[in-house]
Amino acid sequence: MSQTLLEVENLKKHFPIKRGLFSKTIGKVYAVDGISLRIHRKQTLGLVGESGCGKTTAGKTILKLLEPTDGAISYGGEDITRYDRHEMKSFRRKMQIIFQDPFSSLNPRHTVSSIIAAPLEIHRLARGKEIEDRIVDLLKKVGLPSESMRRYPHEFSGGQRQRIGIARSLAVEPELIVADEPVSALDVSIQAQILNLLQDLQEDLGLAYIIIAHDLSVIRHISNQIAVMYLGRIVELAPNAELYTNPLHPYSEALLSAVPIPDPAIKKKRITLKGDVPSPIDPPAGCRFHPRCPHRFDPCDKVEPELIQVGGDHSVACHLRLGE
Numbered sequence: 001m002s003q004t005l006l007e008v009e010n011l012k013k014h015f016p017i018k019r020g021l022f023s024k025t026i027g028k029v030y031a032v033d034g035i036s037l038r039i040h041r042k043q044t045l046g047l048v049g050e051s052g053c054g055k056t057t058a059g060k061t062i063l064k065l066l067e068p069t070d071g072a073i074s075y076g077g078e079d080i081t082r083y084d085r086h087e088m089k090s091f092r093r094k095m096q097i098i099f100q101d102p103f104s105s106l107n108p109r110h111t112v113s114s115i116i117a118a119p120l121e122i123h124r125l126a127r128g129k130e131i132e133d134r135i136v137d138l139l140k141k142v143g144l145p146s147e148s149m150r151r152y153p154h155e156f157s158g159g160q161r162q163r164i165g166i167a168r169s170l171a172v173e174p175e176l177i178v179a180d181e182p183v184s185a186l187d188v189s190i191q192a193q194i195l196n197l198l199q200d201l202q203e204d205l206g207l208a209y210i211i212i213a214h215d216l217s218v219i220r221h222i223s224n225q226i227a228v229m230y231l232g233r234i235v236e237l238a239p240n241a242e243l244y245t246n247p248l249h250p251y252s253e254a255l256l257s258a259v260p261i262p263d264p265a266i267k268k269k270r271i272t273l274k275g276d277v278p279s280p281i282d283p284p285a286g287c288r289f290h291p292r293c294p295h296r297f298d299p300c301d302k303v304e305p306e307l308i309q310v311g312g313d314h315s316v317a318c319h320l321r322l323g324e
């Protein structure tokens with residue numbers, strides 16, 4: 001087993017809901033409500049779930065871009081949960097984020113050169129001519145010509161802009177990148193190119209990734225491990241091949257049934273879930289998935305199932321699977 005880079009234990013992020021003249025707290029949004037996972041060096045964890053399940057908040061809280069409400073985060077064996085801005089400085093470099101929409105995350109008034117130079121200057125990683133050499137090298141790494149440095153974001157296609165975003169995050173030589181829906185804004189034909197680029201960079205630079213996606217087909221070929229998230233909780237955690245061949249949670253089964261199979265001879269039934277993800281302000285009692293679950297039975301609306309290891313590295317939170 002590869003070395004653990006980052007570990008989160010019972011991580012929670014709740015947002016208070018305030019009302020009235022005195023901003024009285026009248027409730028909470030339970031966006032992330034007790035997740036535990038490990039990310040290994042040079043490995044990819046896919047974090048998947050419908051929109052509203054808390055995966056983006058989980059990604060930001062893991063990186064401490066949002067302060068956790070509870071739980072623990074350790075990086076390289078060091079507990080960073082309560083580190084302040086100053087104490088986080090050396091960790092910021094090591095943990096980067098790539099956003100879903102490359103256009104909105106790149107300043108349209110800045111050239112590619114100044115976009116990539118900014119993190120190099122902030123972290124004092126290069127100066128003078130060295131900066132230009134680093135930019136050329138980073139552009140090459142992400143498959144863009146050096147002339148790109150004098151152009152502006154609007155002059156590039158969506159896929160090229162995502163490459164610029166990746167070059168900017170690589171500038172500080174990170175160890176871990178959280179990629180939040182990195183290809184969902186791109187054409188299907190371009191998606192594979194960006195995922196291949198991420199894989200090549202992982203091999204060359206030894207990066208670890210958390211790739212957040214709403215669609216299991218996107219992370220199929222890039223993830224070593226997959227965590228399925230529903231309403232602030234991880235409901236299934238398994239090695240990639242295990243999850244695709246033997247999903248144990250009814251929610252994972254439904255997500256998987258929507259993944260197209262390239263062989264037309266293989267027919268599978270699509271499981272359509274009724275309704276939307278319920279509000280994280282007032283999650284359902286018992287199993288949070290019970291109002292939509294086709295298999296719910298007696299204890300499901302009363303007792304919340306724990307995430308339990310059912311064999312090897314495969315864990316699931318479902319009463320159906322207790323004792324398996």
Ligand code: SF4
Binds near residue numbers: 250289294297300317
């Ligand atoms: Fe369905 Fe019950 Fe399992 Fe929840 S615990 S996923 S409601 S069978």
